[in-house]
Amino acid sequence: xxxxxxxxxxxxxxxxxxxxxxxxxxxxxxxxxxxxxxxxxxxxxxxxxxxxxxxxxxxxxxxxxxxxxxxxxxxxxxxxxxxxxxxxxxxxxxxxxxxxxxxxxxxxxxxxxxxxxxxxxxxxxxxxxxxxxxxxxxxxxxxxxxxxxxxxxxxxxxxxxxxxxxxxxxxxxxxxxxxxxxx
Numbered sequence: 001x002x003x004x005x006x007x008x009x010x011x012x013x014x015x016x017x018x019x020x021x022x023x024x025x026x027x028x029x030x031x032x033x034x035x036x037x038x039x040x041x042x043x044x045x046x047x048x049x050x051x052x053x054x055x056x057x058x059x060x061x062x063x064x065x066x067x068x069x070x071x072x073x074x075x076x077x078x079x080x081x082x083x084x085x086x087x088x089x090x091x092x093x094x095x096x097x098x099x100x101x102x103x104x105x106x107x108x109x110x111x112x113x114x115x116x117x118x119x120x121x122x123x124x125x126x127x128x129x130x131x132x133x134x135x136x137x138x139x140x141x142x143x144x145x146x147x148x149x150x151x152x153x154x155x156x157x158x159x160x161x162x163x164x165x166x167x168x169x170x171x172x173x174x175x176x177x178x179x180x181x182x183x
């Protein structure tokens with residue numbers, strides 16, 4: 001499986017590394033491409049723990065199976081980044097998997113993307129007032145091909161749910177046991 005990761009300055013590191021590390025552990029994600037819509041070749045997370053080298057060329061959606069949108073302060077940029085929003089909409093129109101966490105789903109909702117889907121997201125006061133009936137308080141939500149998580153601590157659970165939903169419960173349990181050291 002090929003995953004495109006929307007990588008914008010000040011992404012939330014726990015979400016980025018927790019979700020992607022879990023997905024990579026499944027052995028099913030052969031390629032993870034980090035894309036920056038702003039032309040940056042390298043971006044730093046919100047806690048300045050590390051940086052990620054990115055590509056910023058045109059993306060052919062048909063080359064990917066899924067897109068991941070992490071949260072964090074990067075979502076302030078995402079809300080008004082039409083290049084990123086248009087690309088995410090292309091993934092939706094091509095019936096690809098949409099994976100997002102924390103403020104990512106809120107930013108998508110603000111751009112009229114999650115209006116018809118149930119989703120989990122970080123509880124931000126102004127978001128809660130305009131999110132309507134579809135935002136819930138669940139840790140993880142799956143609505144068809146949309147898989148969302150509430151907050152940074154949901155990162156591993158989101159990765160496990162993605163593996164279960166896309167591949168199998170058996171594989172997700174195997175990854176869960178490996179991550180948590182369960183014999």
